[in-house]
Amino acid sequence: MSAQLSQTQLLWVPLAPLIGAVVAGFFGKTVGRRGAHTVTILGVLVSFILSAMVLKSVAADGARFSGTVYEWMVLGGLKMEVGFLVDGLTAMMMCVVTFVSLMVHIYTIGYMEEDPGYQRFFSYISLFTFSMLMLVMSNNFLQLFFGWEAVGLVSYLLIGFWYTKPTAVFANMKAFLVNRVGDFGFILGIGLIVAYAGTLSYSEAFAKGPELAKQLFPGTGWLIITVTCICLFIGAMGKSAQFPLHVWLPDSMEGPTPISALIHAATMVTAGIFMVARMSPLFELSDTALNFVMVIGAITALFMGFLGIIQNDIKRVVAYSTLSQLGYMTVALGASAYSVAVFHLMTHAFFKALLFLGAGSVIIGMHHDQDIRNMGGLRKYMPITWITSLLGSLALIGTPFFAGFYSKDSIIDAVHLSHLPGAQFAYAAVVIGVFVTAFYSFRMYFLVFHGKERFHHKPFPGEHDHHDDHGEHHDPHESPWVVTAPLVLLAVPSVVIGFLTIGSLLYGDFFKDAIFVNGELHPAMEEMGKEFGGAVGMAVHGLMSLPFFLALSGVVVAYFFYMVKPEIPAAIKARSGLVYKILENKYYMDWFNENVLAAMARGLGRGLWKGGDQGLIDGIAINGSARVVGGVAAIVRTFQTGYLYWYALVMILGVIGLLTWQLAPYLRTFFNFGPLLGG
Numbered sequence: 001m002s003a004q005l006s007q008t009q010l011l012w013v014p015l016a017p018l019i020g021a022v023v024a025g026f027f028g029k030t031v032g033r034r035g036a037h038t039v040t041i042l043g044v045l046v047s048f049i050l051s052a053m054v055l056k057s058v059a060a061d062g063a064r065f066s067g068t069v070y071e072w073m074v075l076g077g078l079k080m081e082v083g084f085l086v087d088g089l090t091a092m093m094m095c096v097v098t099f100v101s102l103m104v105h106i107y108t109i110g111y112m113e114e115d116p117g118y119q120r121f122f123s124y125i126s127l128f129t130f131s132m133l134m135l136v137m138s139n140n141f142l143q144l145f146f147g148w149e150a151v152g153l154v155s156y157l158l159i160g161f162w163y164t165k166p167t168a169v170f171a172n173m174k175a176f177l178v179n180r181v182g183d184f185g186f187i188l189g190i191g192l193i194v195a196y197a198g199t200l201s202y203s204e205a206f207a208k209g210p211e212l213a214k215q216l217f218p219g220t221g222w223l224i225i226t227v228t229c230i231c232l233f234i235g236a237m238g239k240s241a242q243f244p245l246h247v248w249l250p251d252s253m254e255g256p257t258p259i260s261a262l263i264h265a266a267t268m269v270t271a272g273i274f275m276v277a278r279m280s281p282l283f284e285l286s287d288t289a290l291n292f293v294m295v296i297g298a299i300t301a302l303f304m305g306f307l308g309i310i311q312n313d314i315k316r317v318v319a320y321s322t323l324s325q326l327g328y329m330t331v332a333l334g335a336s337a338y339s340v341a342v343f344h345l346m347t348h349a350f351f352k353a354l355l356f357l358g359a360g361s362v363i364i365g366m367h368h369d370q371d372i373r374n375m376g377g378l379r380k381y382m383p384i385t386w387i388t389s390l391l392g393s394l395a396l397i398g399t400p401f402f403a404g405f406y407s408k409d410s411i412i413d414a415v416h417l418s419h420l421p422g423a424q425f426a427y428a429a430v431v432i433g434v435f436v437t438a439f440y441s442f443r444m445y446f447l448v449f450h451g452k453e454r455f456h457h458k459p460f461p462g463e464h465d466h467h468d469d470h471g472e473h474h475d476p477h478e479s480p481w482v483v484t485a486p487l488v489l490l491a492v493p494s495v496v497i498g499f500l501t502i503g504s505l506l507y508g509d510f511f512k513d514a515i516f517v518n519g520e521l522h523p524a525m526e527e528m529g530k531e532f533g534g535a536v537g538m539a540v541h542g543l544m545s546l547p548f549f550l551a552l553s554g555v556v557v558a559y560f561f562y563m564v565k566p567e568i569p570a571a572i573k574a575r576s577g578l579v580y581k582i583l584e585n586k587y588y589m590d591w592f593n594e595n596v597l598a599a600m601a602r603g604l605g606r607g608l609w610k611g612g613d614q615g616l617i618d619g620i621a622i623n624g625s626a627r628v629v630g631g632v633a634a635i636v637r638t639f640q641t642g643y644l645y646w647y648a649l650v651m652i653l654g655v656i657g658l659l660t661w662q663l664a665p666y667l668r669t670f671f672n673f674g675p676l677l678g679g
Contacts, residue, residue, distance in 0.1 A: 005057060005065040010084050013050050013094060014133040016043040017101075021126035028119030036119035040126040041105045047129070048098035051091070058091040059510065066139055066203070077198060085139030085202060089342060089514035092505075093136040093274055096346050097267060100353045101129040103486035107357050108258045110482035111364065115256075121161060125262060128154045132267045136274060140200045141190045144275070148186065148239065151268050152179045158263070159255040168254040175248035182238015182245050189231030196224055206281040206516075213285040229282055229289035233296075236272025240326050243300045247589050249323055250307075253315040257360030260315055261353045264322040270345050273329045277338040281516040284336065290522075291420045294334025298426035301327025303587070305436035309443070310583050312460070313370045314359045317444045321396065322352060324433060328411050331426050336522035337414035338515045343498075343505050344407035351395035351404055351494035354487060358389040361483050362448060365476040366455060372444055373460045377453035381476040386449050388487040393445050395494045397438040397551045400539040406498035408434075409542055410506060410528065417524040434547045438554025446562045499535045507532050 020043030024036040031039065057063035065086040072080045086094075104125060112121055131154055135147025160172030194200060196215065197208040212225040220227075236242070241249040249269065253260055263269060276283060276293065283289055301324050308320035325348050332341035363370055365382050379386045395404040412434075415427045455476060478484065504510045507529045519526050532538065542548050561568050573580050585591060639650070 003057065003061045003063040005054060005063050005086055007065070007067070007069065007084070009050055010054070010065060010086060010137070011069065013047050013054070013098075014130050014137065016046040016050075017126045017133070018130040019043055021123045021130060024119050024126065025123030028123065031119075033118045036122045037105070037109050040122040041102070043126060044098060044102045044105050044129055047133070048095070048102050051094035051098045054086060055091040055095050058086065058088055059504070064513070072142075078194065078200060080142050080200060081140060082143055083139040084137045086137065087514040088510040088512070089274075089277060090136055092342070092346060092510075094133065096349045097129065097132050097136065100349055100490075101125070101262060101267070103353065103357070103490055104258045104262045107261075107360070107483055107486045108256075110480045111258055111360055112256060117161065121256065121258075124154060124158050124161070125258065128158065128262060128267060132271070135271055139202055141193060141202070141205070142200050145187065145190060148235070148271065148275075149183065151271060152176070152183070152239070155252075155263055155268050158259040159252045161255050161259065165254065167251075171248075171251040171254040175252055178245055178248040179238045182235050185231045185233075186235020186238075189228050189235065192224065192228040192231060196228075202278070209282050209285050212282075223286065223288075225282060226286040226288045229279070229286050230292055232279060232282075233272075233276060233289065233293055236276055236330075237296065238272075239275075240269050240272030240330065241300075241323055242272070242296050242326065242330055243303065244589060246300060246304060246323055247586075247593060250316055250319045250586075253313065253319050257315065257356060257363060260319070261356035261360070264319065264352060264356060269322065269326055270329075270349065273326070273333065273341055273345050276330075276333045277342050277515060280336075280338045283333075284516055284518045284522070287420060287521070290334050290336060291422045292334075294331055294415075294418070294420055294426045295422040297327045297330025297332075297334055298422065298429035299327070300324070301331060301433045302429040302436070305433050305440065307583055307586060308440040309436065310580065311440075312373055314362060314372050314375075314444065314448065315356070315370060317372070317440060318352070318355050318359055321355070321437065321441065324437060325352070325396075328408060328430060328433070331415055331430055332411045334420065334426065335411075335414040335418040335423070335524055336517050337411065337525055337528075338517065339506050339511045339525065340407065340410045340414050342511070342515075343502070344404075344411060346501075346505075347395070347403040347407045347494075347498050350490055350497060351392045351402075354388060354392040354490040354494050355396065357483070357487055357490065358385055358392060361385040361479040361487065362389075364479050364483065367476075369455070369458070371458075371460050372447040374454055374458040375448045376451045376455070377449070378476055379449040382449075382478045384478060384484045384487060388484075388491040389449070390445065391491045392494055393441045396441050397554065398434060398547060399551065400542040400548060401495075401499060403494050403496070403498035405539065405542060406502045406535065409538070409545070409547060410502070412547055413528055414524045417527050418522070431547065431550065435550040435554045438551040439558050442555045442558040443562055446559060451563055499539075502535050502538070503532075 017040070020040035023031060023039045028036050054063075065084055068081045068083045070082040072082065074080070084090075105122070108121065108125065112118055115121065128151065131147055131150035133147075135144060135151060138144045138147060156172045156176045158172075159175050160168050162168045190200075193205050196212055197205045199205055199208070209225065212228065213223060215224040216222065217224050217227045234245075238245045249264070252263060255263075283293070304320050304323035304327060308317055308324065311317045311320060325344070329341045329344050329348070332338070332344065361382065362375070362378065362385060365378065365385065366375060369375075391402075395402040398405045398408040412427070412430050415423055415430055418426075506525075517525055533541070582588070
């Protein structure tokens with residue numbers, strides 16, 4: 001029998017960051033800047049230590065927890081509660097979230113040291129950590145939805161942290177509105193579960209899944225389980241930025257860099273991946289839903305990677321990389337390789353947080369210039385940032401023995417073995433995506449850290465670029481230790497975590513009671529398990545595989561284009577005007593949303609306002625009823641003359657009428673006596 005985890009210990013995991021957020025948020029002026037970062041870092045540190053202890057108990061002792069912490073209300077047979085479900089999937093997510101959040105908290109001390117909103121920022125990121133922990137630890141759909149919405153709300157506050165900056169305000173509104181579209185589908189999915197399964201509990205809903213797989217959605221030929229899973233996945237499309245609900249994520253770069261790392265690495269954008277993996281007992285019952293998931297993920301993985309090629313803002317390059325890698329995870333979910341998707345989620349969290357924080361370190365060193373075309377040769381000025389960024393880039397492109405290799409190659413293998421209709425397209429997308437990822441990643445790496453030093457005479461000056469009054473120029477410099485220490489700490493798992501954990505996470509029992517796969521219908525994981533020869537054997541074999549040569553080709557082409565023959569990219573751009581214009585305008589998705597969907601929304605809103613609000617509600621229901629009452633009153637008041645003789649006449653007429661009504665039966669009998677006389 002599995003050991004039981006302590007409920008008190010589990011409670012402190014989300015409560016510690018929450019307490020830090022409250023102190024920094026409400027008492028920030030009292031505790032000061034040092035007090036704000038101390039209490040929030042301490043809270044997240046406590047949460048990480050407790051999460052690590054939970055992970056150890058889960059992995060080594062088989063400890064589990066599933067139960068109610070607080071019962072809110074019971075409506076009929078529907079129980080609404082706060083509860084925790086802690087198994088291998090939850091324990092791993094708890095450690096990833098708290099570790100990356102801890103690194104971001106420490107990094108923020110250096111990155112935001114001059115910002116006037118210092119205490120408020122620490123409060124927000126600590127609250128963000130609490131929200132994500134409540135999401136991943138939930139054992140019911142109500143708490144899942146609470147964490148889901150709380151993460152979205154705090155991300156809105158963080159993306160628009162610099163609220164005096166118009167682009168930041170636009171970006172946070174865009175993120176909020178796009179996520180509401182996804183959340184509408186998500187709550188419909190939860191509503192269908194409540195309606196047809198009659199429960200908010202995960203375990204009870206999963207137990208009734210086979211029944212839902214036999215019922216048709218009213219008025220259609222679709223199965224209830226298919227509609228439910230697609231609705232749930234629409235929520236994941238918004239939160240995890242899948243096409244076409246991806247448009248908010250690149251613009252979220254308007255927030256401070258630590259938030260880019262926190263949102264894009266281990267928290268908000270991975271919530272959708274985690275949710276689908278948690279719902280694997282339901283998704284396994286619908287091949288239609290799985291195929292939909294796979295195709296959407298494939299489109300995102302490939303076409304978002306193309307956009308990364310033309311980006312010149314260092315943070316946006318990494319942002320489009322995140323979109324592409326989220327597509328890889330989603331493809332794995334569609335191939336029923338849920339454990340592989342979560343495995344890539346974990347490895348990606350480390351190396352993507354490293355790349356974002358490395359980008360932030362470069363921005364600090366470059367005095368807040370983010371254009372990679374103005375950089376070059378930073379290797380000798382920023383050695384720690386250089387080497388850690390190189391390690392993160394190698395992990396991202398799937399270099400054998402690095403963390404990203406084990407998870408990304410496993411995704412490619414799983415898709416290759418899938419029998420779903422969309423598998424061939426998905427396989428082509430993820431394979432081509434290997435070259436694309438390597439190309440744009442090392443395009444950024446070479447332009448930033450190698451080649452000519454372009455920061456002395458910036459070829460692409462920004463609106464805030466200027467020299468001081470004495471004409472002095474400040475060379476780039478390495479960031480302080482509070483910035484570089486998290487880079488080093490994140491670089492270690494970016495290299496070794498895949499090698500150390502692939503056996504237990506993918507082919508062991510770590511996820512045995514958290515993820516369900518129907519091996520008969522979806523045998524990809526079983527077939528991969530038979531061929532797995534250990535982490536070393538997989539890496540050695542990877543040196544002779546197609547993805548490795550594609551990644552190597554991407555690096556070589558990037559080096560040749562930007563280090564050897566930099567005139568080639570300019571020539572290609574000049575000769576591919578239409579293609580470049582499509583990529584530059586991001587497939588015109590923003591244009592379509594702003595000019596078509598927004599126009600339709602404005603038209604609908606105007607129609608509801610004019611016809612519904614002004615016409616029906618104000619015109620008929622409110623003003624119409626008032627006019628009826630006024631008309632009746634106008635008629636009635638003509639009888640209120642104020643003359644005594646008029647009132648006396650009315651009273652007499654009233655008495656006559658009343659007597660007539662009361663005596664009517666007797667009068668009818670009196671005047672109807674003829675038949676009694678035979679007349």
